[in-house]
Amino acid sequence: MAVNYISTWCSQCHGVEGKGDGVNSTPDMLVNPRDHTDAAFMSTRTDKQLEEVIRHGGISASKSAIMPPWEATLQNEEIKALIVYLRKLCNCKFEGVVSDEKLKKISPGFK
Numbered sequence: 460m461a462v463n464y465i466s467t468w469c470s471q472c473h474g475v476e477g478k479g480d481g482v483n484s485t486p487d488m489l490v491n492p493r494d495h496t497d498a499a500f501m502s503t504r505t506d507k508q509l510e511e512v513i514r515h516g517g518i519s520a521s522k523s524a525i526m527p528p529w530e531a532t533l534q535n536e537e538i539k540a541l542i543v544y545l546r547k548l549c550n551c552k553f554e555g556v557v558s559d560e561k562l563k564k565i566s567p568g569f570k
């Protein structure tokens with residue numbers, strides 16, 4: 460594990476390998492934590508978008524309120540390191556904006 464705050468704070472929901480299957484991720488969750496190894500979806504996100512969700516929480520991006528805001532917990536450098544780590548997990552980068560229609564196919568629960 461690259462940085463231990465990932466295993467402490469993120470893996471309980473996103474899973475130790477970032478696949479959205481942490482111990483807190485149960486079928487009764489309205490929206491399950493994102494699978495960060497899903498390159499098809501993750502390549503539709505800019506680094507800035509990922510940063511915003513990490514900083515301000517799911518609600519800030521009309522996503523699940525279960526994704527907490529981390530701004531008060533993590534330093535800027537830690538947030539930047541997380542983005543780098545997320546890009547390693549998906550082995551992808553932003554590949555341009557996709558239409559809402561296509562996004563819904565890639566990620567059926569997408570709002």
Ligand code: HEC
Nearest residue numbers: 468469472490491492493509512517522523525526529541
């Ligand atoms: C309490 C559970 C929980 C914890 C802890 C948590 N997340 Fe999340 N996370 C979620 C949920 C639920 C979503 C929403 C998925 C969606 O709406 O599609 C989410 C979404 C995200 C997204 C947005 C992906 C997208 O859809 O654009 C990122 C990035 C993210 N989490 C990173 C992290 C990082 C980094 C940490 C640790 C600092 C973390 N999360 C900790 C539950 C959690």
